[in-house]
Amino acid sequence: MARSKNTEQKIFDAATELFLEKGVDRTSVREIASKAGINLALMNYYFRSKENLFDAIFSMLVKKNSEELIRILNSDLGLFEKIRQYVHVYIDMLSDNPLLVSFVMAILHRSRERITEMKAISSLYSTDQFTKQILEEGKKGNIRRTDTTHFFVDMLSLIAFPFAIKTLVMDKNSFSEEEFSEFIHERKERVPEMLIESLKPRS
Amino acid sequence: MARSKNTEQKIFDAATELFLEKGVDRTSVREIASKAGINLALMNYYFRSKENLFDAIFSMLVKKNSEELIRILNSDLGLFEKIRQYVHVYIDMLSDNPLLVSFVMAILHRSRERITEMKAISSLYSTDQFTKQILEEGKKGNIRRTDTTHFFVDMLSLIAFPFAIKTLVMDKNSFSEEEFSEFIHERKERVPEMLIESLKPRS
DNA sequence: AATCGTTTTAAACATTGTTTAAAACAAGTA
DNA sequence: TACTTGTTTTAAACAATGTTTAAAACGATT
Numbered sequence: 058m059a060r061s062k063n064t065e066q067k068i069f070d071a072a073t074e075l076f077l078e079k080g081v082d083r084t085s086v087r088e089i090a091s092k093a094g095i096n097l098a099l100m101n102y103y104f105r106s107k108e109n110l111f112d113a114i115f116s117m118l119v120k121k122n123s124e125e126l127i128r129i130l131n132s133d134l135g136l137f138e139k140i141r142q143y144v145h146v147y148i149d150m151l152s153d154n155p156l157l158v159s160f161v162m163a164i165l166h167r168s169r170e171r172i173t174e175m176k177a178i179s180s181l182y183s184t185d186q187f188t189k190q191i192l193e194e195g196k197k198g199n200i201r202r203t204d205t206t207h208f209f210v211d212m213l214s215l216i217a218f219p220f221a222i223k224t225l226v227m228d229k230n231s232f233s234e235e236e237f238s239e240f241i242h243e244r245k246e247r248v249p250e251m252l253i254e255s256l257k258p259r260s
Numbered sequence: 261m262a263r264s265k266n267t268e269q270k271i272f273d274a275a276t277e278l279f280l281e282k283g284v285d286r287t288s289v290r291e292i293a294s295k296a297g298i299n300l301a302l303m304n305y306y307f308r309s310k311e312n313l314f315d316a317i318f319s320m321l322v323k324k325n326s327e328e329l330i331r332i333l334n335s336d337l338g339l340f341e342k343i344r345q346y347v348h349v350y351i352d353m354l355s356d357n358p359l360l361v362s363f364v365m366a367i368l369h370r371s372r373e374r375i376t377e378m379k380a381i382s383s384l385y386s387t388d389q390f391t392k393q394i395l396e397e398g399k400k401g402n403i404r405r406t407d408t409t410h411f412f413v414d415m416l417s418l419i420a421f422p423f424a425i426k427t428l429v430m431d432k433n434s435f436s437e438e439e440f441s442e443f444i445h446e447r448k449e450r451v452p453e454m455l456i457e458s459l460k461p462r463s
Numbered sequence: 464a465a466t467c468g469t470t471t472t473a474a475a476c477a478t479t480g481t482t483t484a485a486a487a488c489a490a491g492t493a
Numbered sequence: 494t495a496c497t498t499g500t501t502t503t504a505a506a507c508a509a510t511g512t513t514t515a516a517a518a519c520g521a522t523t
Contacts, residue, residue: 064470096472096473098471098472099471102471
């Protein structure tokens with residue numbers, strides 16, 4: 058049996074917090090060990106290396122946060138309502154974990170060559186159903202014919218980027234944390250309307 | 261006189277390339293010295309520390325790339341034409357330096373607490389003229405009344421974020437470098453039209 | 464209480480950013 | 494030339510990093 062309740066989990070939790078807060082490369086193993094209250098070498102005992110620990114944490118974060126989003130995309134909601142729900146849930150999720158975007162961005166830059174092998178990433182890719190829906194509505198004439206890749210990128214950009222530049226936005230507008238939250242809250246209405254507007258046939 | 265042509269510049273150039281490519285924290289001083297063909301200790305002789313060298317490089321990159329953008333924002337172009345030019349020039353600039361966005365994103369996460377003191381950043385803030393223009397056009401009824409902060413964030417998001425997730429977009433769509441360039445090229449028309457559309461009075 | 468596999472520990476290792484003190488150099492001065 | 498002065502370069506050492514190792518401590522089974 059384990060001597061203490063669950064050493065592996067303690068390492069995992071401490072590292073998750075530190076990685077999100079300070080970034081992987083600026084978090085030392087000794088810092089993780091100290092926060093978890095364990096011996097330095099136990100990190101290498103349970104996870105083979107710091108990089109391996111990071112991979113595990115990254116996978117967990119992506120999986121935990123992407124499942125509900127994928128469910129919405131693959132649901133049989135109407136297109137406009139689906140867009141509204143997706144944006145709403147996505148922004149709420151990032152509001153709960155505002156460091157997630159910057160963290161993922163940093164990772165995309167940091168491990169560019171390893172992206173393809175990071176299985177967790179591909180779980181974000183299930184847009185087939187959503188893509189088909191846009192194309193069909195286009196054929197029916199209910200919306201403008203739209204490049205689905207562009208549209209999805211537009212949607213992700215409007216949702217996620219503001220979190221990545223949170224510091225800049227707060228600094229420039231002298232926002233408090235509450236004011237930034239309010240700003241983000243407003244985007245839950247604004248972004249879907251903007252996206253839907255861009256889909257409606259030209260008047 | 262300097263023994264070799266310009267050691268300081270050689271360090272600066274080598275570090276710039278490596279920082280953009282691999283990120284600051286994953287670039288060692290010995291690697292910089294090796295690439296620049298100089299002794300290890302010269303980095304600390306010319307720049308006081310690696311962090312200091314990074315600050316100098318970051319300032320240079322921001323200044324070099326932001327001047328033309330600020331000029332456009334403060335010009336007396338009509339609003340729609342100004343938006344078209346801004347997006348066009350910005351995307352061209354990022355196309356020439358596609359690692360810039362990820363680099364800046366990583367920095368925003370990495371040095372969150374130092375952002376305010378990074379003077380270079382504030383040079384991106386000169387949006388007063390642009391903001392005033394949007395408000396005035398709104399009053400005149402030429403466009404919808406729009407929250408200027410939201411609009412500027414929308415614009416930046418649609419311009420910059422696709423570069424940050426370049427790897428994902430290429431991976432998902434099996435894009436070659438050329439195809440990604442073409443994709444980005446298309447956004448130079450798409451993004452301004454989407455933004456302008458969102459400003460036009462509801463039909 | 465003896466044994467076995469698992470978990471934890473302290474110590475050492477190579478590599479990182481940084482500092483130091485001496486050497487090498489260019490330019491001016493006698 | 495020979496000598497001095499200030500700048501630039503060098504090699505070596507430093508503390509801190511991620512990692513490995515071998516031994517100790519532990520819990521469970523016999």
